[in-house]
Amino acid sequence: MKVEIINRKKLLEMIKDDWFNEEYHAVISFYRKNEKPFVLSGCKATVLRVNVDDDINIFASSFLDHSDQDEVVAKFIMDSLLKNKTIYCQCLDGKTYSAACAAAIYEYFLGIGLMVFADKDYHPDRLMFNKIYYALREARVFMSTEQINSILPLNRQIDERTLISQIMQKIKQIHNEHRYFDVKEYIIITSDGIWHYFMFDHETAVRRFLEKYTDDQVVYARLGLCDINDLLGFDCQDFWGAVSYDIDSESGLKYNYNHYQAYLWIINDLLRKYKVTGRDVYV
Known part of the structure; x- marks a missing residue:
């Protein structure tokens, strides 16, 4: 390049x-x-x-x-x-x-x-x-x-299945250790066309999700984190001094929370790409 x-x-x-x-x-x-x-x-x-x-x-x-x-x-x-x-x-x-x-x-x-x-x-x-x-x-x-x-x-090449596995493993770790305040949110799309959205400490909802779905049924995963540096080992150039980070399985990139709203551009495209027909939202 x-x-x-x-x-x-x-x-x-x-x-x-x-x-x-x-x-x-x-x-x-x-x-x-x-x-x-x-x-x-x-x-x-x-x-x-x-x-x-x-x-x-x-x-x-x-x-x-x-x-x-x-x-x-x-x-x-x-x-x-x-x-x-x-x-x-x-x-x-x-x-x-x-x-x-x-x-x-x-x-x-x-x-x-x-x-x-x-x-x-x-x-x-x-x-x-x-x-x-x-x-x-x-x-x-x-x-x-x-x-x-x-x-x-x-x-820098992307292996989506590996990224999904890493993100899901981190979600399970946070859930098992009850570290819900380390998390802003999870966004997960499953192969049955459901868009799952969890914010903060919905312990019961997250547990039910993990009991119902395997990693193989996850086609997209995004993890929003607060004040955790290099959680998954990805580099992030923090231009504006943000203190929370997100990573998703589409890009394999970490990006700071000051840019989070711009991520809303992408959500509708993801819903179309993965043929989402329903939503499971906990806020």
């Missing part, structure tokens, strides 16, 4: 030098409302133009909101990576929107987005980072494990 951050001047130079090839390169070009989009007709890469409004961002005023453009950007990124293309993220100065886009890609796939935020040469737009990061999470729902693993390095 190769992602580069460039500014407008660099992009124009590369076009002039006939650098790009559609088979190997993809460009995501961000421009602001007061900028005139420049001509990219000579660019032989696959190009996506993204119009960003500085006052009311076209990505929405909050990363909790959802827009069609989020999906377009995420799909473009996924398609480009599946074709093993180098992605060039470009904005006017090569420091804000383009850096945020690259950071989101690096964080989602490799867990190293913090390196862009830590680089004094860049000033990634946090809103843009959040929007693209969670759009990638949503896009992942519609990809097969084989597809996503073709993008990920070996040490």
Whole structure:
């Protein structure tokens, strides 16, 4: 996987030098409302133009909101990576929107987005980072494990059954040790099409669930945790100082609680993917 951050001047130079090839390169070009989009007709890469409004961002005023453009950007990124293309993220100065886009890609796939935020040469737009990061999470729902693993390095590849087994083992451990206040919630989808949702200390409900279902009947699992570091051994870049973490069997990634609301984007997609027909909710 190769992602580069460039500014407008660099992009124009590369076009002039006939650098790009559609088979190997993809460009995501961000421009602001007061900028005139420049001509990219000579660019032989696959190009996506993204119009960003500085006052009311076209990505929405909050990363909790959802827009069609989020999906377009995420799909473009996924398609480009599946074709093993180098992605060039470009904005006017090569420091804000383009850096945020690259950071989101690096964080989602490799867990190293913090390196862009830590680089004094860049000033990634946090809103843009959040929007693209969670759009990638949503896009992942519609990809097969084989597809996503073709993008990920070996040490990040996903084994959903192993993840489900680990999460279920941790749920059983918390239940057996009566450590319910370590938990924000469980979300579990079973093969009979039921979406199970438990919050905090519903001991009886959790016990009944564990008596009724085996791990093999679980097709999706998510565990929300409070103040437990490295519980399952996954890395998490904590940008905003959050104190609780979540992990799910779709992504194999840990992410902090400040981003939890954006997870609501994904729930409806999960319900469709796993053909959920009923709900078992304890709050």
